[in-house]
Amino acid sequence: MSILIENLVKKANNQYILNHLNLEIKTGKLVTLLGPSGSGKSTLLRIIAGFEEADSGNIWLTGKNTTNLKIQERQIGFVFQDYALFPHLTVFENIAFGMRIRQIDPKTIQFRVQELLQLIELENKSQYYPFQLSGGQKQRIAFVRALAIEPKILLLDEPFGALDSQVRQNLRRWLCHFLNEIQVTTILVTHDQQEAFEISDEIIIFNNGQIQQIGLAQELIDYPYTSFVQSFIAP
Numbered sequence: 001m002s003i004l005i006e007n008l009v010k011k012a013n014n015q016y017i018l019n020h021l022n023l024e025i026k027t028g029k030l031v032t033l034l035g036p037s038g039s040g041k042s043t044l045l046r047i048i049a050g051f052e053e054a055d056s057g058n059i060w061l062t063g064k065n066t067t068n069l070k071i072q073e074r075q076i077g078f079v080f081q082d083y084a085l086f087p088h089l090t091v092f093e094n095i096a097f098g099m100r101i102r103q104i105d106p107k108t109i110q111f112r113v114q115e116l117l118q119l120i121e122l123e124n125k126s127q128y129y130p131f132q133l134s135g136g137q138k139q140r141i142a143f144v145r146a147l148a149i150e151p152k153i154l155l156l157d158e159p160f161g162a163l164d165s166q167v168r169q170n171l172r173r174w175l176c177h178f179l180n181e182i183q184v185t186t187i188l189v190t191h192d193q194q195e196a197f198e199i200s201d202e203i204i205i206f207n208n209g210q211i212q213q214i215g216l217a218q219e220l221i222d223y224p225y226t227s228f229v230q231s232f233i234a235p
């Protein structure tokens with residue numbers, strides 16, 4: 001089991017953001033968290049990554065309890081909607097950043113960044129700065145930057161949200177293909193049903209900080225457990 005979440009609670013202003021959440025995700029799977037805006041999806045990812053703390057409950061990542069685990073020890077790659085590239089660093093240094101923090105030797109860094117740049121077909125842009133690139137190019141860089149540290153787990157928070165639909169589709173296909181090859185446990189957050197249906201092994205329908213149902217696209221359409229799922233999943 002790659003990710004195990006037990007009874008996770010997060011509150012703000014006396015309201016549940018995450019309401020006694022339980023979830024297991026098997027190694028190498030791509031699961032999608034699909035739910036309306038404000039349902040707690042980003043909060044859950046941030047807590048898994050260690051950017052934020054839960055009020056109670058446990059998270060186990062590849063068998064380790066995260067209670068006292070620092071962000072860098074979690075072996076997690078994170079991609080946000082808005083790329084969040086460092087504007088003052090070149091493409092090369094953006095991808096190298098996590099490895100430099102972990103004091104990986106410069107030769108290995110050089111090699112790995114080149115390899116990743118080839119993979120996204122941006123070898124010739126290594127000395128560019130983010131402002132000199134298109135949205136799709138920046139997002140590809142954000143993906144490989146997250147992968148550069150060879151994470152066990154990849155968390156993608158609406159990573160295609162800021163892109164127009166053609167680029168979004170291309171990048172989605174690229175990601176699918178790519179994830180098939182590298183086998184990293186991935187949680188993708190989206191509010192886009194089409195996107196969820198197209199690329200997930202499993203879909204988790206999320207609302208009000210709770211899991212409504214987990215299943216394949218067709219199961220959710222054919223056998224919705226709750227009226228929320230039924231109305232949210234329009235075939």
Ligand SMILES: Nc1ncnc2c1ncn2[C@@H]1O[C@H](COP(=O)(O)OP(=O)(O)O)[C@@H](O)[C@H]1O
Binds near residue numbers: 013017035037042043
């Ligand atoms: N630190 C916080 N303090 C107060 N409210 C918060 C905080 N973080 C998130 N929220 C609230 O929690 C809810 C879930 O937010 P979020 O996880 O961003 O949802 P989603 O990603 O599904 O759109 C929202 O209503 C948001 O306003």
Ligand SMILES: [Mg+2]
Binds near residue numbers: 041042043
């Ligand atoms: Mg969000």
